[in-house]
Structure formats: structure tokens, C-alpha cells
Amino acid sequence: MSKVNPQNLTEFIPVNEPLLGGNERKYLAECIDTGWISSEGPFVQRLEEGVANRVGRKYGVAVCNGSAALDLAVVALKLGAGDEVILPTFTIISCAAAIIRAGATPVVVDSDPNTWNMDVNQVADKITARTRAIMVVHIYGLPVDVDPILRLAEKHGLKIIEDAAELIGQTYKGRPCGGFGDISTLSFYPNKHITTGEGGMVLTDNSSLAERCRSLRNLCFQKKRFVHEELGWNFRMSNVQAALGVAQLERLDGFVARKRETGQRYTELLKNAPGLQLPLTKTAYADNIYWVYGVVLQDHVALDADEAMKRLATQGIGTRPFFWPMHEQPVFRRRGLFANDKHPIAEKLARRGFYLPSGLALSAEQIKKSAAVVLKILE
Ligand SMILES: *Cc1c(COP(=O)(O)O)cnc(C)c1O
Numbered sequence: 001m002s003k004v005n006p007q008n009l010t011e012f013i014p015v016n017e018p019l020l021g022g023n024e025r026k027y028l029a030e031c032i033d034t035g036w037i038s039s040e041g042p043f044v045q046r047l048e049e050g051v052a053n054r055v056g057r058k059y060g061v062a063v064c065n066g067s068a069a070l071d072l073a074v075v076a077l078k079l080g081a082g083d084e085v086i087l088p089t090f091t092i093i094s095c096a097a098a099i100i101r102a103g104a105t106p107v108v109v110d111s112d113p114n115t116w117n118m119d120v121n122q123v124a125d126k127i128t129a130r131t132r133a134i135m136v137v138h139i140y141g142l143p144v145d146v147d148p149i150l151r152l153a154e155k156h157g158l159k160i161i162e163d164a165a166e167l168i169g170q171t172y173k174g175r176p177c178g179g180f181g182d183i184s185t186l187s188f189y190p191n192k193h194i195t196t197g198e199g200g201m202v203l204t205d206n207s208s209l210a211e212r213c214r215s216l217r218n219l220c221f222q223k224k225r226f227v228h229e230e231l232g233w234n235f236r237m238s239n240v241q242a243a244l245g246v247a248q249l250e251r252l253d254g255f256v257a258r259k260r261e262t263g264q265r266y267t268e269l270l271k272n273a274p275g276l277q278l279p280l281t282k283t284a285y286a287d288n289i290y291w292v293y294g295v296v297l298q299d300h301v302a303l304d305a306d307e308a309m310k311r312l313a314t315q316g317i318g319t320r321p322f323f324w325p326m327h328e329q330p331v332f333r334r335r336g337l338f339a340n341d342k343h344p345i346a347e348k349l350a351r352r353g354f355y356l357p358s359g360l361a362l363s364a365e366q367i368k369k370s371a372a373v374v375l376k377i378l379e
Helices: 024-034 042-055 066-076 093-101 120-126 146-156 207-217 239-249 252-270 305-314 344-352 364-378
Strands: 059-063 084-088 105-109 131-137 159-163 183-187 200-204 293-297 353-356
Touching (some): 024 239, 042 059, 042 200, 059 207, 066 093, 084 093, 305 344, 305 364
Parallel strands (some): 084 131
Antiparallel strands (some): 183 200, 293 353
16 A cells, blocks of 8 residues: 655654664563563663652652653642642643642743743742642753742742653753652653653652552552542553663663754754744753754744744644643633733744754754755745
8 A cells, every 4th residue: 555645754854753772672572572561560660760860869650641740740749629839831731731630720920031931030929828839840951940949939838840851861050850849740752852652750759759659640559459548540651661761761861962962053053043033052050951942933023933834844844833821722711710811921932933853863964954944934
């Protein structure tokens, strides 16, 4: 059977392609040879320990994806009805969804126009008598300025959830992302720094929180099997997924170096592009890791992100739009949430921002071609 493709796929540069050339095949073969394919297999614990060790946490709890990790984090911290959780409006829906599904109320803040992370200066004003937690989400390559948030949390007795899905391997003032606050979460989707196909992890230093996450991940089974005191989920990660993750983790340092090299190449090629805001190369507390290479079209450019992405696609360049802000999500507005919210920076990022091919398999040639096409469409 022949397939007809609208594009010549050999020339199309995909927005993401992972690198699977290490021990992945060997460890997968081990799963098959030993018959260990469920969550009971030994790679799961190896991945949990390896990742926890890497980000300086005591406990890791592997789960089926990064969104599930956020659900576990919110419920493990017992956030629920009447509780408010502050988070950035510019993020993936998984963050707000976890809060809402637990019965709590998301309260969002706008982004910093340069780092695109939550504007930490807006957090204090959002704290009310009902605020119970802050969800810190590192976006695209630079970590959130965490210290002021930790100080606020301490002062007001708030919990911190750190969504480090995009930034395993990054540091903030030399301390690993994934190690801040009460609970951190990771994703191992194929566009993340390390992948298990689908997968995620909850990380904490608190043994009872870790225990709670393990129980919630596994339907809240108890000693007397099939009798339950609480409702959990089946969020388990399989040994097959974890086998991939263990092989990927072995190569994390190389992956991070490759991401940085990709980002630096793009910046070098695009630094004089008219009308284009590029990612910051660094802040006072971190060098950009360029999980993805995002660009924002400045106001005077006639194209918006949708039009630019369409033109790039016709030239064989894959892209993705930036996040759409939580306060503009129809599903939340219909529930009466965020009715009076206005967050102009995030609204602009959503309409003017997109990211270029940024995967680990990207070659120097492909970066050059992508940048050249960007320059051409801006002419
Ligand atoms: C990818 C991502 C998630 C969700 O992870 P999945 O594994 O795709 O469910 C959550 N938060 C952020 C910031 C992400 O980038």
C-alpha cells in the first residue's frame, strides 16, 4: 500500500525527534527476555532512584505521564474545595486541570515579557486567606526565579508544587530543577529532555508524601486487597517505559549540552532577524537550556504566529504554537473561572509566539535551513 504525502517527508524538518541510540534497545530486550513488562519490573525502581538522585530528591514515584504526576501532587498535598492555588496563566492545561479536578480554585498570574515564566512580582498580590499553594512552572528553557516564591511560601505557610516537566537537567542558582518545594513533577514525553514514550514522575523529600503518591498511583490498594479507604488511580509506569528512561537518563548530560548547542546556533543565525524576539541566553540565575527554541514576532511585524507557522510549514519547517493562556480557555471560562482576568503578556505570547524545530536529533544543517526560512518569511 502506498501513502501519498502532501509534503516530501524526507525534507520536512519535524519540530521534535528524540535520540534513542544508547542502551534503549538493550534494556527493552531485557524486559522481553525476563518477562518483566508490568510496573512490577526492576527498571521502575532504577528510574525512580536515578532521577531522584539526579535532581537531589529523596524519593521518586514514577507514573504514566506528567499530567498524572500533577494530579498526584495536588491530591497528595490535600488541596481541595475552598483552596486557592496560584500558578502562571501561560502554561499547559495539565496544571490548571489538576487543581480544578481536585476541587480547588486556580488563580493565575501573567508572564515576564523576557523569560516568559510567571512574573514572580505578581504573586504576592494574589495571596488571600484561602491561598494554600503556589504551582511553579518552568517554561521553555529558563527556570522561574524560585527564591522569592519560596520566601513568600514560608511567610504565608503555603505549599509549593514545582512543575519541572521541561527542565530536567537545568539548574537555578546551581541547584537542580526538580528539587524545589514540597513536590516536583516531571514528564518523559518524547519532546522532553529524557523520554519513556509516555511517562512522568513525582519527586519529594517527604516520606509520607511519597508514600501517599505511591498509594494514589496504585488505586489506593491496602494490605487487605480490594478494600479501599480512599480513591486513587492507576497511574503506574510499566517496566518497558522505565527501561527506556534508564537508558535515556544515562545520556542526560549529553542531551543538555546538545540542547544548549542548538539554542546557541539558532541565536547566532537569527540575532539580526528584524522583528523577532529571541529567547534570553541567560538570566542572573541560569543559562538557557533551550528545551524548545521559542521566538516571538514583535508588534510591528505584519504576520501573526499562525500565519508565520503556516508559511514555515509550506517550506518544510515544523513548528508548534506557544501555550494558550489558562484565563482564555473556553473550557474554564464556561465554568465561570477567570471572568475578569486580563494578562496582556501571556495573551501576546500566545498570538505572536511559536517554536522552531528543537528536538535532540536535529542536525546543524537542519538548524541552518530552519533559520534561513525564518529570515526569508520575515523579509
Ligand atoms: C509536557 C508538560 C506537562 C505534561 O506532561 P505529559 O507527560 O505530556 O502529560 C506538564 N507540564 C509541563 C510544563 C509540560 O511541558
